[in-house]
Amino acid sequence: MFFGTPVRARHITRPARSFQTERSVMPVEFLGIAATHDGSETHPRSGASFDKEYTLRLARAHEDHGWDRVLFAYGSGSPDPAPAAAYIASRLDRLGILLAHRPNVSYPTFAAKTFATLDRISDGRLTVHFITGGNDHEQRREGDTLTKDERYARTREYIEIVKRIWTSHEPFDHEGEHYRFHDFVSDVFPVRQPRPDVSFGGSSPAAYAAGGAEADIYCLWGEPLERTAEQIEAVKAAARAAGRTTPPRIQVAFRPIIAPTEELAWEKAYRTVDTIKARRAQGEATVVRHHRGGEPENTGSRRLLSIARSGERFDRALWTPTAAATGGAGNSNALVGTPETVARALLDYYDLGVDIISARGYDLLGDAIDFGRYVIPLVRDEVAKRDAERSAQGARTPIEAGR
Ligand SMILES: Cc1cc2nc3c(=O)[nH]c(=O)nc-3n(C[C@H](O)[C@H](O)[C@H](O)COP(=O)(O)O)c2cc1C
Numbered sequence: 001m002f003f004g005t006p007v008r009a010r011h012i013t014r015p016a017r018s019f020q021t022e023r024s025v026m027p028v029e030f031l032g033i034a035a036t037h038d039g040s041e042t043h044p045r046s047g048a049s050f051d052k053e054y055t056l057r058l059a060r061a062h063e064d065h066g067w068d069r070v071l072f073a074y075g076s077g078s079p080d081p082a083p084a085a086a087y088i089a090s091r092l093d094r095l096g097i098l099l100a101h102r103p104n105v106s107y108p109t110f111a112a113k114t115f116a117t118l119d120r121i122s123d124g125r126l127t128v129h130f131i132t133g134g135n136d137h138e139q140r141r142e143g144d145t146l147t148k149d150e151r152y153a154r155t156r157e158y159i160e161i162v163k164r165i166w167t168s169h170e171p172f173d174h175e176g177e178h179y180r181f182h183d184f185v186s187d188v189f190p191v192r193q194p195r196p197d198v199s200f201g202g203s204s205p206a207a208y209a210a211g212g213a214e215a216d217i218y219c220l221w222g223e224p225l226e227r228t229a230e231q232i233e234a235v236k237a238a239a240r241a242a243g244r245t246t247p248p249r250i251q252v253a254f255r256p257i258i259a260p261t262e263e264l265a266w267e268k269a270y271r272t273v274d275t276i277k278a279r280r281a282q283g284e285a286t287v288v289r290h291h292r293g294g295e296p297e298n299t300g301s302r303r304l305l306s307i308a309r310s311g312e313r314f315d316r317a318l319w320t321p322t323a324a325a326t327g328g329a330g331n332s333n334a335l336v337g338t339p340e341t342v343a344r345a346l347l348d349y350y351d352l353g354v355d356i357i358s359a360r361g362y363d364l365l366g367d368a369i370d371f372g373r374y375v376i377p378l379v380r381d382e383v384a385k386r387d388a389e390r391s392a393q394g395a396r397t398p399i400e401a402g403r
Pocket residue numbers: 072073074075100130131132133134200201202203204207219220221253297298299300301
């Protein structure tokens with residue numbers, strides 16, 4: 001049953017609160033990055049692409065500074081994130097693992113066992129982020145010749161199979177469009193019951209349809225509040241269309257640039273963008289290899305570029321030149337300011353219905369520590385306060401409490 005109507009707040013149309021059970025108990029969560037080396041858009045890599053010692057140091061810094069989980073991303077030539085994640089899970093006790101996985105690289109029966117094994121290694125700390133792939137050229141590097149919309153249909157079938165394998169103790173057959181197999185049952189099941197969470201990203205209609213139907217967590221790249229509200233509503237509409245009674249939780253990603261004063265933060269921001277541009281001019285930053293030669297193909301990156309063309313600053317602290325300088329490469333919009341300003345900006349997204357904040361700096365290790373020390377506690381404290389007030393008022397949802 002759906003209820004709730006859009007409410008105006010600071011001129012932003014909030015997504016309709018149309019699911020009964022949303023956000024009653026879940027605290028805000030923080031996702032960091034599990035890089036396997038110290039390179040970024042502003043820093044050349046100092047060692048190998050899989051630097052074992054750095055991988056552990058960075059993950060441990062997240063665990064020690066209040067983060068909930070870290071993303072092990074996927075790229076065609078990058079170190080395989082699954083064993084990297086297993087390594088971190090076996091060395092750390094609390095940090096959650098978000099493993100990015102592209103369906104085209106393995107059969108779903110195989111992948112489901114890899115995920116279940118990893119969930120056992122991590123004692124139930126695994127979430128899987130299913131990546132459809134936003135660029136044909138990058139997909140072809142590993143033999144994937146489907147169009148983007150076809151890839152989304154395949155991802156959806158793949159997720160359905162993986163979920164069934166995680167939960168089915170009886171052998172079953174599958175006759176789908178992309179996969180056919182007979183008499184399969186896994187002998188390894190996740191610790192997390194009934195199954196690990198499924199995370200999903202993308203901003204095209206095909207992405208909303210597939211992720212709205214299958215995702216527990218829907219991931220967006222940071223955009224102005226108004227544009228984020230539009231995307232949240234599109235995800236929820238897709239979830240309703242798929243017959244769901246609970247929508248995916250929403251995650252939004254930023255590149256925070258913080259400093260002790262506003263002035264220092266803005267100096268740092270301009271320095272950051274100058275460095276990105278200089279490195280790209282020298283051909284050093286490899287992060288956007290697949291975007292060379294024109295406009296990106298994926299809708300999410302196109303949205304970031306069109307927003308950047310329409311302005312540099314939005315809302316409290318959103319700054320788009322970092323996205324413009326990288327060609328809209330994924331998580332690339334910055335939040336600039338003191339920890340207090342950035343925390344307040346993040347709370348605006350929380351008020352919009354965002355449950356998980358994804359953040360990554362440009363100095364990966366130092367920024368993970370600073371953000372964990374100075375921003376995460378401010379956001380957590382304020383969210384706890386607002387949630388307590390809400391329960392004191394006996395309200396069931398933030399909207400009902402007037403947020
Ligand atoms: C939070 C987040 C993380 C992502 N991580 C990866 C990744 O590690 N590797 C990758 O190839 N694509 C990644 N993507 C890309 C998407 O999974 C998807 O392939 C792409 O955005 C599709 O484009 P669309 O906007 O046209 O639907 C990520 C997307 C989001 C939102």
